[in-house]
Amino acid sequence: MKVGIIGAGNVATHLVKGFLAAGIEVPVVYSRTLASAQELANLSPSTKATASLNFQELPHADVYLIAVPDQALPELVPQFKFPEGVVVAHTSGTQPLEILQALSKGSAGVFYPVQTFSKEKEVDWRRVPICVEGSSPEAEETLLKLGQRQSDQVVVMAGPARRQLHLAAVFACNFTNHLWGIAQEVLQQAHLPASLLEPLVEETMRKAFLFPPFQVQTGPAQRGDTSTLEAHLKLLENLPQYQELYKTLTTSIQAAAKKK
Known part of the structure; x- marks a missing residue:
């Protein structure tokens, strides 16, 4: 199977590296x-590089994966x-398959890898x-077989479920990473190392994978420790x-505790 890649960002870069490592021609x-x-x-x-949108005149591929920002797809x-x-x-977690209906020839699909990609960090595609x-x-x-060449967990998933998964991924990944960035900024103000x-952080994630996170929530919000909460808010005045x-x-933490 030969795969053409459309895009050159983080996702596209890791797709190319992953396919080549799996012996799939790009x-x-x-x-x-x-x-x-x-x-x-x-x-x-x-592999041939191109800036042309006419793939009929380029080396043939069996599958073309569009790995560009969601807003660029339409x-x-x-x-x-x-x-x-x-x-x-396409490789989007949120865009519907139907966005590819403008293609008059061939079949359309979605190939969504559930991972955060940065060019600087290698990933283990099997996981x-x-x-x-x-x-x-x-x-x-065809897409199932392609995915199985790379990953040990390939699932067929319709659009609505995929969009819910992507939403959950934003909370689990993007927001968590942002909070870690805030924590580092707070530490830097006090000239303290992130180490x-x-x-x-490592123990928090290990525990969250072993138990329902809301059930093992700790901290001043969970305890209703008003004096600590007020002290923290004062430290954040700047x-x-x-x-x-x-x-x-x-x-949110206190609401989840009441619901539990």
Whole structure:
């Protein structure tokens, strides 16, 4: 199976690396900027870089994966020209499969890897869940087989469930990472190293994987420790945006405790 990659950002970069490592040929990589496409194409001597939207005139692939920002999909999709009989899928957690209906030839699908990707950090693709969806049984089977070449957890998932999963992922990943960034900023103001909190964060995540998180919640909000909460809010007076976030999270924790 040969896979063409459309995009040159974080997701596209890891897809190319993952496919090549799995022995899957990547004949073509597209980016609006030819230099960005060429950077990825340099990973394999048989990969061609392109800034053309006409894939009918480029090395053939069996599957084309569109790994571009969600907001770019509606504008880009109608401009593509793909060969007949291919499967074209996007990698978005939120965009519906139907956004690819503008493609007049071939089958459409979704190939959504549930992971955070940064070019600077390698990932173990065997541990990355991949959600697939196809406009036909044949397209779905093709995407399933492709995913199984990379991952030990590949599931067929319709759009509504995939969007719920993506929402949950934002809370679990993006918001958690942001809170860790805030914690580091608070430490920096006191000239304290982040290493002091690393064991705490590691244990928190280990425990959250073993037990229902709301049931093992700790801290001043959970205890109703008003004096500590007020002291923390006072320390955040010079960071009003974080002070408001502290209040919101405190209220959420206390509401969850009452529900439990």
